[in-house]
Amino acid sequence: MSSAQDQLEAYRTSIDNLDAILVHALAERFKVTQSVGRLKAEYNMPASDKAREARQIDRLRSLAHQSQLDPEFAEKFLNFIVAEVIQHHEKIRKS
Numbered sequence: 001m002s003s004a005q006d007q008l009e010a011y012r013t014s015i016d017n018l019d020a021i022l023v024h025a026l027a028e029r030f031k032v033t034q035s036v037g038r039l040k041a042e043y044n045m046p047a048s049d050k051a052r053e054a055r056q057i058d059r060l061r062s063l064a065h066q067s068q069l070d071p072e073f074a075e076k077f078l079n080f081i082v083a084e085v086i087q088h089h090e091k092i093r094k095s
Contacts, residue, residue, distance in 0.1 A: 026081075030084075034088060037091075040093070041089070041092050048089075053082055056082070060075065061075055
């Protein structure tokens with residue numbers, strides 16, 4: 001039987017692996033959104049799309065609920081990401 005310390009280390013290893021997955025997934029997401037930003041700049045499209053953002057929030061809240069994750073947390077997380085993406089899009093437009 002493993003000790004509590006062994007179990008804690010096993011949990012922490014899983015958390016570390018999941019953190020790595022999150023970082024890599026976010027990096028890929030931002031690579032794609034950079035391409036979106038360049039396309040929007042090229043065609044003089046607005047950096048923000050409120051209708052899309054609302055659909056994404058609804059979608060993410062539903063996914064969170066299905067995954068037993070707090071939908072409020074999921075919405076805050078998406079809002080943080082979207083704000084960063086919009087900032088990147090505006091920066092691309094200015095360059």
